[in-house]
Amino acid sequence: MNTPEYSRRLAAVLVADVVGYSRMMRENEQETMDLMRSMWADVFDPAVKFHSGDIAKRLGDGALVVFPSAVEAVKCALAVQLGMIARYPASDFRLRIGINIGDIIVEDGDIFGDGVNVAARLEGLSPKGGLAVSQIVHGQVQGKIPSTFECVGLRELKNIEEPVEIWAWSPKGETTALSTKSFHLDSEIFLREVAATKSERIPKKEGILERISPYVFAVFLVGLASALLFSVLFFDIQRIFLAGTSIGIPNHSVLGEFRDCDDCPEMVEIEGPKYQLLVGNRATNVSREVFSFSMGKYEIKNAEFVFFLNNSGLAKKGKDNWFDKQSKDNESKIIFKDGAYRVVSGFEDFPVTYVSWIGADAYTSWLSEFTGRTYRLPSKKEWNFAHMAGSPDEYFYGDGILGSCDYGNVPDRAMGEQLTDRGYLKCRDGLAGLAKVGQFDPNRFNLHDTIGNVSEWTTDCSSGKNLNCDGRILIGGSFKEISWDNKGLTGLSSVTTGKYDDVGFRVLAEN
Numbered sequence: 359m360n361t362p363e364y365s366r367r368l369a370a371v372l373v374a375d376v377v378g379y380s381r382m383m384r385e386n387e388q389e390t391m392d393l394m395r396s397m398w399a400d401v402f403d404p405a406v407k408f409h410s411g412d413i414a415k416r417l418g419d420g421a422l423v424v425f426p427s428a429v430e431a432v433k434c435a436l437a438v439q440l441g442m443i444a445r446y447p448a449s450d451f452r453l454r455i456g457i458n459i460g461d462i463i464v465e466d467g468d469i470f471g472d473g474v475n476v477a478a479r480l481e482g483l484s485p486k487g488g489l490a491v492s493q494i495v496h497g498q499v500q501g502k503i504p505s506t507f508e509c510v511g512l513r514e515l516k517n518i519e520e521p522v523e524i525w526a527w528s529p530k531g532e533t534t535a536l537s538t539k540s541f542h543l544d545s546e547i548f549l550r551e552v553a554a555t556k557s558e559r560i561p562k563k564e565g566i567l568e569r570i571s572p573y574v575f576a577v578f579l580v581g582l583a584s585a586l587l588f589s590v591l592f593f594d595i596q597r598i599f600l601a602g603t604s605i606g607i608p609n610h611s612v613l614g615e616f617r618d619c620d621d622c623p624e625m626v627e628i629e630g631p632k633y634q635l636l637v638g639n640r641a642t643n644v645s646r647e648v649f650s651f652s653m654g655k656y657e658i659k660n661a662e663f664v665f666f667l668n669n670s671g672l673a674k675k676g677k678d679n680w681f682d683k684q685s686k687d688n689e690s691k692i693i694f695k696d697g698a699y700r701v702v703s704g705f706e707d708f709p710v711t712y713v714s715w716i717g718a719d720a721y722t723s724w725l726s727e728f729t730g731r732t733y734r735l736p737s738k739k740e741w742n743f744a745h746m747a748g749s750p751d752e753y754f755y756g757d758g759i760l761g762s763c764d765y766g767n768v769p770d771r772a773m774g775e776q777l778t779d780r781g782y783l784k785c786r787d788g789l790a791g792l793a794k795v796g797q798f799d800p801n802r803f804n805l806h807d808t809i810g811n812v813s814e815w816t817t818d819c820s821s822g823k824n825l826n827c828d829g830r831i832l833i834g835g836s837f838k839e840i841s842w843d844n845k846g847l848t849g850l851s852s853v854t855t856g857k858y859d860d861v862g863f864r865v866l867a868e869n
Contacts, residue, residue, distance in 0.1 A: 365464045370431040370495065371477040372411070374402070374438070374455045375420035377486050377756070382451075393451050394419070401441040409434035414469045420453075420481075424462065424469065428491075428498035431457050435489050436505055439529055442487065452487040454756075456480025459494050476522060479515040482756065482799075485528045493523035516764065516799050615655065615804070618729040621665035625652040625867055628744060628803050653736065653744040654864035656795035656806050657709035657814065660691050660701040663721065667692075667699040670724045680717030681710075682857050688712055689859055707794045709812045709862040715830045715854040718815045718863040725865065736866040738818040738831050745809075745834070747802035754801045754808070765801070766810030767793040767837045783840070792837055792860070812836050812862035813850060820851030829853050836860035 376382075382390040406413055406423055409430040415422040425431035435455045442452055458480060460473020476492060484490035489507075491499075496507055507525040514521050613627035629650045663681070684690045684702065690712040691705035713721075715735075722733040736744070746754045755765045762768050763785035770783050772790040796806045813832040820829035832850040838860055839850065852861070 366461060366471075367464070368459065369462050369473060370425040370428045370457060370459050371462060371469075371473045372423040372425065372431050372435060372455060372457050373420065373474075373477045373481040374423070374435075374453050375417070375481055375756075377452050377454055378450070379419035393446070393449070396445075397442070397451070401445055402438055405434045405437040405441065409437070422469065422474065422477075428457070428459050428495045429502050432489070432491065432495065432499045432503060436503070436527070439487055439489065443529060454481050454484035454486060455489045456482070456484055457489060457491045457495050459492065459498065472518070476515065476518055479518065480522075480524065483510075483513070483524060483526075485526055488526060488528040490524055490526045493525065496525040616652070618731060621662060622725065622729060623658060623662055623865055624655040625865075626655050626804055627652045627869060628747075629869075630743075630748060649740060649743050650869045651736075651740065652867040652869060653740075653803070653805060654866070655800075655804065657812055657862045657864045658718075658721065659707050659795060660710045661706040663710040663713065664692060664699045664701050666721050666724055669728070670720075679855055680714055680720055682712035688857075707796075708792055709795055709807075711792070711812060711859050711862050712857040713862060714857050715815045715852070717857075721863075722865055732868040733865050734868070735815055735817050735863060738816045738833055740866060741814070741816055741833050744803060744805060745801065747805070749802060755799075762809050765798050766807055766835075767798065768810035768835065769838050769840055773838055789837065808834055810835050810837055812860050813839060813858075815861070815863040827854075832861060 376394070379390070382393075402421065403413070405411075409425065411423045411425045411430065411434055413421055413423050423431075423434075425434065435457060439453065439455065456477045456479065458473055458477040460471060460476060462469045462471040462473045480490040480492060490510075491507065505527055507527045510524040510526050512521040512523050613629060615624060615626050617624050667681075681692070682688050682690050683699070684693045691702040691708060692710070692712075693700050693702060718735060722735060725731075725733040749755075753762065755762070763770055763783065767789050768783055770789075771786050772788065776790045793807075793811055795811070798807060798810075800806045801808055812834075813836045814834045816831045816833055818831040819827040820831055829851050830853075832852055852858070
């Protein structure tokens with residue numbers, strides 16, 4: 359009997375990744391490579407060594423590190439993040455870090471296991487320049503480090519069976535009060551780490567970053583302190599953390615979730631953007647435009663639309679221009695049987711399709727009357743605001759279009775193998791056709807499927823010259839249509855009576 363050549367142990371796992379790496383490489387490849395080299399040599403590697411970490415794997419623009427304890431992992435992460443601010447004060451060059459404790463398998467120099475998988479998911483939810491840690495990690499470090507974490511709440515992570523309670527740290531609280539003891543402690547740790555390993559570095563070609571003297575570097579720190587203290591006097595950039603929602607969003611709030619009836623759509627209350635300006639002793643909220651509304655957490659489901667049909671008298675009126683029931687000419691999952699509309703068994707939680715803009719608008723009008731709350735379709739601008747959820751990155755989930763396979767049922771290789779006449783992304787989400795709502799990770803407002811699955815109707819006319827507005831904008835892409843870019847969502851359009859197998863809608867409620 360052969361003995362497997364691997365070992366298993368408990369460890370603290372840290373996963374780090376550069377924010378906006380693909381964008382940086384596209385804009386200035388050489389400068390980005392120089393920054394990466396200096397970051398590894400001057401910030402990341404010294405901190406890992408000082409805190410007894412072991413870099414298990416380089417991931418191009420990130421790293422996977424194993425530590426003997428959660429305390430050392432978190433201290434290292436804090437030193438790295440504060441070190442990044444000190445080393446690159448005028449730059450947007452930042453990391454996201456996720457940390458978890460779990461069982462890991464070590465085989466052929468590589469590591470696997472749930473401990474690694476959860477840490478990788480947490481990294482994707484970390485605030486820019488901050489940390490996201492699991493509850494077990496927070497319990498281990500509480501009271502042992504000077505920094506404060508905020509509870510984000512339970513979150514379901516992709517391919518992880520049980521929900522994970524997430525705690526997050528943002529650099530805002532540490533860097534807007536540079537005179538506090540906690541910041542000096544962490545800064546001193548970082549500087550000691552650099553000093554401890556500087557003489558051991560492999561010699562390399564000296565660049566401008568290496569030629570900056572310690573005295574000039576100190577001036578950078580003083581300048582950073584002054585700039586940040588000045589910003590505190592004028593702008594209050596808030597990060598709000600709420601249980602059941604996503605990691606804190608600067609200048610944006612998720613106020614809660616609600617549902618007006620058992621068969622009504624689940625809604626997420628969102629607000630933003632806001633900036634607080636201090637004039638004398640008075641703080642005033644100012645903004646070019648403030649959004650305040652509730653958006654459907656999911657695309658409208660078959661079951662919700664059928665509830666509307668059977669409770670609005672349409673079962674008798676038969677508004678054929680609003681939607682299509684199942685026939686030999688379509689794949690609608692709504693049928694008419696025994697005097698009522700029904701959903702084909704097993705498809706209750708799939709998004710409703712073959713609904714025209716007129717039908718979607720009729721649904722919102724009926725829902726408003728039924729609940730007493732004003733519902734409607736969103737505008738393109740409102741939809742894009744909810745979709746991006748305050749993200750400063752190229753895409754709401756981070757960087758790179760191929761990452762969309764983790765966040766939506768998009769045109770992937772599986773779809774391309776079946777629909778050979780269409781373009782597709784070179785990644786796999788595992789689905790060739792329509793998917794149940796909510797199968798993919800949400801955005802930072804806790805909204806699901808804003809990329810892919812079905813394109814969604816908006817209130818915007820497809821042509822400003824068309825006074826009758828008989829064409830409307832569709833947004834978000836679908837399982838077979840790519841219609842987004844690195845500036846958000848671009849829209850397709852259709853006549854208001856159009857009904858398709860990859861078009862549905864989600865609703866907006868006015869707050």
